[in-house]
Amino acid sequence: MLDETDARNRYRTAPKRxxxxxxxQWHTYSAEEHDRWNRLAKAVTELLPGRAAPEFIEAVQTLDLSGGGVPDMEKLSEKLRPLTGWSVVPVAxxxxxxxxxxxLANRRFPAGAFIRSEAEMEYLEEPDIFHDVFGHVPLLADPTYADFMEAYGKGGQAAMERGQLHNLARLYWYTIEFGLMRHADGLRIFGAGILSSTGEIRFSLEDTSSNRIGFDLERVMRTEYEIDxxxxxxxxxNDFKSLLSECYGDFSxxxxxxxxxxxxxxxxxxDTDRVFHRGDMTYFKKT
Structure with missing residues (x-):
């Protein structure tokens, strides 16, 4: 008998390599699941102009992720691989x-295959295919960002050997998942955790509650984060080129x-922070 978690994610019991x-098993997605993807993609896509990094918006269009139902990762990889050498591989x-x-070190992005339920449309505790594919994969079509992700994978192997993976995890969290970048017309979003959440797209840029602080590698690696x-x-x-430059090399x-x-x-x-906006924490005082 399946427990509640397995029933929610049918891939959890799938054979693993x-x-x-x-x-x-793309053919097993139901019409309801394809419709759920399309509704999620539509809701997010409508919020992207003026908020998301232009590179992200362009890649969503290039990879055709906005309205064709749950993507087939093999076919998606066929579009992505000629651009940057990356592929998308399904995991449970x-x-x-x-x-x-x-x-990551071998330019493969592992993406969860299950899609969230109707009850989790607004908030999901663990990454599903919408978070992983719609949120993460588009920027893998950008050559500089693609190089950064490969470098991160190689850096992770080194951090594990030193027992300092928690420091490197903070870099992932505050850039790949929840990063903002400068743009001529204001701040823009590139983090997948934001871009797969309609609520956080607005919150990260427009709410007065949170701090928005200039990226500093050591500062980021020392900073704890919220997971829920x-x-x-x-x-x-500043841009992907500067991010790659700061993060490419030996962190010893x-x-x-x-x-x-x-x-x-x-x-x-x-006192040493470059502050774009000092948050008043109003939202967090209410919760």
């Missing part, structure tokens, strides 16, 4: 860290400094 990939749920980093609510701080990069000296440094609270603003 050594690299934790599974068969997506979150994979072990060493497996995740190996996939909107973020109290969003970090702002940085990790040595971090071992003796105190963690920074998610809502903190330091």
């Amino acid at each position: 050594e690299d934790y990939t599974i068969d997506q 749920d979150l994979v072990p860290d060493e497996v995740f980093f190996d996939h 609510d909107y973020q109290k701080t969003y970090f702002v990069i 000296a940085l990790y040595d400094r971090l071992k003796g440094a105190e963690d920074i609270a998610p809502d903190a603003v330091l």
